Amino acid sequence: MTSVLENLALDSEPPCTPTTPRPATVRIGQLGLGNVGAALARLTAHSSVELQAHGLAPVTPVALVRSIDRPRPAAEFVGQLTNDPDTFFAQPLDVVVEIMGGVEPAYSLVRRALDRGVPVVTANKSLVAAHGEALCDLARRNGTTLRYEASCIAGVPFIGTFDRRPLASRIDGLTAILNGTSNTILTAIANGSTFEHALDDAQQRGLAEPDPSADITGRDAAEKLTLLIRQFGRLLVTPDAVPTTGISGVDPVDLRAAALLGGSVKPLAHAEWNEGALQAFVGPAFVAAGHSLARIHGATNGIVLHSTRGPLCYAGPGAGPDVTAVTLLDDVCEVATESRVQTPNPIAACAATPQWTQESGWFVRVEGRPPAIETSELLGSYGLWCERTATVDERLYALTYPTTAAKVHAALNALRAATGDAARALPAFSAEGDAC
């Protein structure tokens, strides 16, 4: 009997001379040459060693930009800059990469590429949230593909993986941190900062946009959640329809209370579905310390996919030009090496209306330093039972047993009527079923 070592030596004789396949030229047309576009053009020019070993030689003959007068540091990596779509589409292209952002004119331009059978790679969550199903259908009818790995948790490939794997894709819900700016701000608040200072600091470090409203209102996460609900649940919703709360109401006292109650407040996106019924929300929520997302800090993003086989967890860098460029160019490589044979039709997606009406735990805050026992009893008499309470500064905080949002509203209104104490509540998630 031979040992493993002998077998290995026998048949592989590791050759350390590089193999020299003849790389195939891949002509990339870029729709956009802003921060992400510049990072992509630079990466494409600088990655020839890895990509030639993979059999590919990508080049960027043309980029469509809004203004050809503005100086652009990455212009040297692009053959031609144009602001004319006809000039752009007159070039022979193997793949179009869309990094303009926003729905229009991106939507029209992507359709134009797919109509010609040219595959499209995009990082644009607004576009995929609004028109993902229509664009995938269009790609399929034209025998080509639309890829959008970079549109959601840009640094961690998982969307394309599940696209190819019908059995792993038996997912019945997900909980995620999809917006790095919100998570950076809440992490800073947990470390003692105020909301305003945390936002200012994130902007100065380039982690938040000059106009951060899409991030802090939850709109960005709602678009990404919409995209993921279509992907994994085969349900069509609009971002506007997702019950969404921004993070601006969360303050340092909330974070201290959450820590005292054994967890943290995180900017969550959550969805679960069952026979076409969809429960979903975006907003700050309490997560117990053992939950997989409790420790996703700063600009890191993460997702827990719920399957009957247990939770599957993916986490890593969520955004940034260099991170996004890597994922876009990998999508280009996949598109360039995969078969042009039409992918089979997936299960048709159905329209759905997301609600948040099911029972969950709640993280309740009551202003005015009310007495804990009496307040708990009063809330309990309206069906909102407190499991644990903590008093921080002038507020009473409670973690409740599971109940519906309607019951929480009724109990908090009754409390206000009885005592005058203002109160609010965030959904609360235990670690159970979400620890991996």
Added chain:
Amino acid sequence: MTSVLENLALDSEPPCTPTTPRPATVRIGQLGLGNVGAALARLTAHSSVELQAHGLAPVTPVALVRSIDRPRPAAEFVGQLTNDPDTFFAQPLDVVVEIMGGVEPAYSLVRRALDRGVPVVTANKSLVAAHGEALCDLARRNGTTLRYEASCIAGVPFIGTFDRRPLASRIDGLTAILNGTSNTILTAIANGSTFEHALDDAQQRGLAEPDPSADITGRDAAEKLTLLIRQFGRLLVTPDAVPTTGISGVDPVDLRAAALLGGSVKPLAHAEWNEGALQAFVGPAFVAAGHSLARIHGATNGIVLHSTRGPLCYAGPGAGPDVTAVTLLDDVCEVATESRVQTPNPIAACAATPQWTQESGWFVRVEGRPPAIETSELLGSYGLWCERTATVDERLYALTYPTTAAKVHAALNALRAATGDAARALPAFSAEGDAC
């Protein structure tokens, strides 16, 4: 200007009538019909809805087994059982799935399939650790593929993903929990069990094999680490060459001390590489509470891939017949839908010798309740500086500043010579760089 909602309604008109592509028959030949093989044959027969929507209709016309006399509950899902390889290979097959385990006869049978250009899907980490490079070369030469997603963290697809993505694959190291049995036992010990009781309980719950030696000695994790080092580092090692320690030396006092020092002891597999030099080990190690792997409990597996863009984390169910069957059948679906065009040659892999000679922190245990300050000073005089100490029962525990294994050995030997106190040490990992 139209709203997102109007656009969506306009172009998708969600059809809830299922599409009816004509599914392609995929003839699977199973090498093996044990626990995993039975789960696969059953899943193949019972997944027709998902798979037809994906355009595929897999069937299992034949399975090769050691004995055709043994009653097999899953035989009803297989056209023909045979113990004759010639009969097996006389069937026209679209894919061969190998779930026999072990290196031979699996190796010869997989070569025979690949030699005929038939793609192979396997869950066999021993086979891929020993012969992965040779088998991938053979597949490539025959214009076909070898897939082994189920061989490592069976429930979480990531290996095939990185195979397709050359830029995300710029990974320079990894830290992982790859053996669910070891992790189940250490988790139970952390919760107050003894090693013997934890092993016995894991066996009774079907989480540990009747012969658990490959799990508790670290051999299983060393094979999986070997496979991952080839995959991500393009370095060829043998499992025998990986410095490997089993978990049987870890007791409940160690786990209590680890908790006092702000972490846990986990069954790790670790590797990092730089220009052909490879640092690697398998064995129990201290991980700080903020580390991504500190909270991977029980049968769950997890991996942190180190990239210049930050850590990428994947976690989920690591093994089990049903989990493994899902991943095997998804690999079959990928093989059946992807192009038969030869994948380009990847970068050639080189032989390497794994060592654990670099500096790391250490979790030191000294028997005999020695005085903390004097012992720390003595260890420090030999270059092993303690950052924190804790005394539990009759032992002194310390977390040290980074140093090499050689210095640790020298210091512990000097301590023993001076005081007679027996001591041992495990590598210690902080959360830095590994939190996601």
